[in-house]
Amino acid sequence: MPQPYPKEFRDDVIQVALNRDSKTTIAQIAKDFGIHEGTLNKWIRQAEIDAGNKPGKSTDESAELRELRRRTRLLEQENEVLRRAAAYLSQANLPSKGSTRS
Numbered sequence: 001m002p003q004p005y006p007k008e009f010r011d012d013v014i015q016v017a018l019n020r021d022s023k024t025t026i027a028q029i030a031k032d033f034g035i036h037e038g039t040l041n042k043w044i045r046q047a048e049i050d051a052g053n054k055p056g057k058s059t060d061e062s063a064e065l066r067e068l069r070r071r072t073r074l075l076e077q078e079n080e081v082l083r084r085a086a087a088y089l090s091q092a093n094l095p096s097k098g099s100t101r102s
Contacts, residue, residue: 005035013040014047 017029017040026044030037049056057065 010043014043017044018047 013029013033013035016033017026020029026040027037030040033040045054045056046059048054050058050060
């Protein structure tokens with residue numbers, strides 16, 4: 001997977017695209033900066049969502065959701081380890097079949 005562009009670069013390209021004159025196309029701006037036109041369109045859409053101009057998930061919400069999913073996965077793994085440890089320890093404390101306790 002290619003490395004993401006730096007945030008400063010993306011912000012600069014978005015500002016140029018949003019402040020362009022009527023004769024300049026998105027395709028020309030993308031070509032000038034050496035990025036794909038679809039990438040620039042995606043950046044502009046996300047910038048409009050982040051600014052509250054369009055509905056959708058903001059960048060902050062996406063980052064929070066990603067972090068919460070990671071945390072949930074970790075807690076589920078910890079839960080599974082504890083469940084297995086409890087089962088193992090309960091088996092270890094059972095008397096053996098040959099026990100002669102009275």
